[in-house]
Amino acid sequence: MTQYPNYLRFIRIAFVYCLLSLITVAAYAQLEVFVAVNGDDQSTGSMDRPVASLERAIALLRERRTTDHEGMAIIQVREGTYAFVQGISLDSKDNNTLIQAYGKESVTFKGSVDLAPTALNKLRESGGISYYEINLLQHGVRDLGKLRNVGFSRASGNAAGELFVDETAFHLARWPNHGMVAMGKVIDAGSIPRNKDLSHRGGVFRYKDSRIDRWAQEDDPWVAGYFKWGYADDMVRVKSIDQEKRTITTLEPTLYGFDYKKKYRQWYGVNLLVELDTVGEFYVDRKLGTLSFAQNKPITKLSYSVLEEPFFSLIGTEFVKIKGIQFEESRGMGIYMRDTKQVLIEDCTFRNLGSLGIAVGFGIKPFEQMQHEGSGEPQDNSIGDLHQHIYSHPTFDHQGGESNVIRRCHFYRLGAGGVSLSGGNRLELSKGNNCIEHCVFSDLNRLEKSYRPAIALYGVGNVVKNCEIADLPSMAILIHGNAHTIEYNYIHHVAQEVDDQGAIYIGRDPSERNNLIQYNLLANIPKKLRTSGIYHDDASSGTTVVGNIFVNAGERSAFIGGGSDNRYVNNLFVAAGRWAVRVDNRLENWLKKLNVYGSGNLFYDRLVGVRYLMDPYRSAYPELALQFDRGGRPSGNVFQDNRFYNCKRTLKGKRKWLAWDQSNAAKYLPSLVQDYQRMNLKDLRKTLQSQATQQHIPIEHIGPQ
Incomplete structure (x- = not known):
């Protein structure tokens, strides 16, 4: 029997299928x-x-x-x-x-407006520096921006408007031009919002330098610095200057009040036309609409930031990709995302922005007044008072979406950190699986300093891997939540200005557990302040730290501040500061008030908030049922198979708080006496290859690949 009819039928079907495919491809091409x-x-x-x-x-x-x-x-x-x-x-x-x-x-x-260099009015020249003025209003800038309070427990937000000269961000005119001066005697500490004093009374403190007398004639002078604690920066307006008494009275209080007699209590003046005296400074006269600045070389490009919104706001999107774009010179952030799925941001650059690069998940509408913690309203396209809201509502659902990736991006010269990344649900312990990988973060925090990290992690089950993070005043990675993974990152030269910091920091919530920190290289963190490579602050517990390399990593490479159930296994400590490891029992003494059973006590409220005696927490973390039976004693910490080279002191604290066993070993090696400050990643790999191999640490895979 012949089969031709069936064969022809097959040919017809194949022809129709191919035709439909071509039509579909054509439609896609359109x-x-x-x-x-x-x-x-x-x-x-x-x-x-x-x-x-x-x-x-x-x-x-x-x-x-x-x-x-x-x-x-x-x-x-x-x-x-x-x-x-x-x-x-x-x-x-x-x-x-x-x-x-x-x-x-x-x-x-x-996000900026071009200013014509030909429109510059040269005011004067002195010492090789030229001083210029330009009218912003004549260049179409209607909103000149408004200065705001910036600092610890302040809402994170946009810059007021910045000048960029040949792609370099200039800063508001200030004194001193670099660094800060010590706080003078405090006459009045002002009201202290941290102690629930909301009377909004500014502080009064003395100054020494007679040049400050001139500030009394300024239109809108401000002072900024660390007025009480070295981890809490702030910027407040000056109400008055008494030239006879040599005192400055501020218009607003700062969170902890004003104080002196500590090396980290220091300040500087800012937004001062009279102090416009060096290259890189500018001043905006908001009454006249004019901008003045100083430069010592020819100017080819001039611009002023105006864009307040993110360049892109992605809400509820799926399978969106943004690749190969440079975002720059806006007042706010680069990209905002909420409730997104499988969004990819790849090979992008974020520079010279007034805020951070990318935010994933809700922010919180700024509170009406400054407060350390509180309840706020979720808000898109900003960070706002998120940090303060999280303190009171640690299970807040940011709606950060899932399976989003930020890959091979460069973040530098930003105003307030790098990326705020959330994802997953803390009540359900469901993972977000959002990821930052092979990115570089450097020279951040131009405007907002403390607790504005390169990466802030929230939620459950997100990943930071193969990144390089460097040149920051404060922390590199701030962890909130559970089951995050931080691996193969190269973190160096961070925590350079802010006191009581860790390059990687987590603290003050016993329900934030099961975070994994592995195969990272933490190097060259200054020792002058209370700094750490990894800081488990205020009884942070349940973190696993495996196969990391600490080189010249702060005053103490690792600090467990009263926590339990932390595991340090197979890490390498080289040329530590005062101590390689520090541990204390603060819940048995000065911080025991946090760990009291009963409503109104911080740890109890946080554990009840996650329903710690019910699933999924009961099954995932059965040890939480013993939180209040331990009496605040550190327990369950494990310290095994770690190696210490050229460390003056391996441990400050009692070994029983760490279960420190004989598998840990310390040794002096002349070959590891090096100037680590001058080493880059390649140098560190070469110098430490042998010791890393002995510890089975894949040092060659650390950093962006």
């Missing part, structure tokens, strides 16, 4: 829009006829999508600089969208 600086928003968006704006490109994709199309739509951005006057919002209508720089072309999104 979902590509080109954007160019010389484009026209009335164009079709083809490569030959590009549109001019991202807004128009997104609108075209929305118009052209069909319910049957589930493939990736692409916005190809051609080379050039694109000025943003408002941010772009993406939602579920924009799922499956790739926004990328075309090919290897250089694409910059900026």
Whole structure:
């Protein structure tokens, strides 16, 4: 019997299938829009006829999508600089969208207004420095920005407006030009909000230098610094200056009040026209709309930041990718994301922004007045008082989404940290699986210093790996939550200004457990203040620390501040500061008030808040049932198979608090007497390769790959 009819039928089916496939491919090819600086928003968006704006490109994709199309739509951005006057919002209508720089072309999104160097009015020249003035209003800048209080327990927010000269951020005119001066005698500490004194009375303190007398004639002088504790920076307005008594009275209080006689209690004056005397400073006269600054070389590029919103705000989006873009010179953050799934931010640069680079998850609307902790309203597109809200509501659901990735991005010269990353649900212990990998963070915190880390982790089950973090005044990674993984990171030259810090920091919540810190290299953290490589503050417990290398890593490389159930196994300590490891029992003495059974006590409230005697916490962390039976004694800590080279003192504290056993070993090696401060990652790998191999630490895999 012949089979030709069936064969022909097969041919017809195959032909129809191929035709439909070609139609589908053609339809997909149409979902590509080109954007160019010389484009026209009335164009079709083809490569030959590009549109001019991202807004128009997104609108075209929305118009052209069909319910049957589930493939990736692409916005190809051609080379050039694109000025943003408002941010772009993406939602579920924009799922499956790739926004990328075309090919290897250089694409910059900026949030600033260009100022014409030819419009500069040269006021004077002195000592090789030229002093200029320019009218911002004449360049279309209507909102000059408003200075705000900035510091510990203050809302994190946008910059007031900054000057950029040849891509370098200038700072407000200040004295002294570098560093700070010691606090003078405090006449009145002012009201102390931390002690519930909300009378809003400023402080009064004395000064010595007669040049400060001139500040009495300034329109809007401020003082900033560390007025009580070295971990709590602040910036407050000056109410008055008494030239006869040589006292400064501030308009606002600071969280802990004003004090003196400690080396970290120091301050500087800022926003002072009379102190505009060196390169890199600027001053804005908000009455006249003029900007003054100092420069000592020719100026080719001049701009002033104006954009308040994130460049992109992604809410409820899935499978969106942003690749190869440089974000710069805005007052706020680069990208905001909430309730997103499988979003990828890749090969992007975030620089010269007034806030941080990326925020994943809700922020909190700023409180009406300063407070250490409190309840706030969730808010998109900002951080605000998130840190203060989390203190009171540690199970807050940020809605950070899941399986989002930030990869091979560079964050530098930012105003207030790098990335705020949430994901997962603390009540359910469900993981977010959000990840930051192969990124570089450097030279952050231009405006906001303490507790504005390169990376802030929240929620459950998120990952930071193969990153380099350096040149920060405060901490590199701040941990809140459970089951996070921090691995293969190179962290160095951090905690350079703020006191009582850890390069990696977690603290004050016994329910935050099962975090893993492994195979990181922490190096060259200053010893002048109370600094640590890893800091388990205020009874932080249940963290596993495995296979890390600590080199010249702070006053103490590792500090367990009263916590339990922490495991240190197979770590390498080299050239430690005063101590390699410090441990204390603070819950048995000065901090025992936190660990009292009963409503109204911090640890009890936090454990009840996660329902610690019920699943999933009961099954995941059965040891929590013993929290109040231990009497505050550190227990369950394990310290095994660690190696110490050229450390003057291996341990401060009692060994029984650590279960310190004989597998830990200390040794002096002349070959490890090195100037580690001058070493980069390559040098450290070469110097420590032998010791790392003996400890089975894959040092060659540490850092961005």
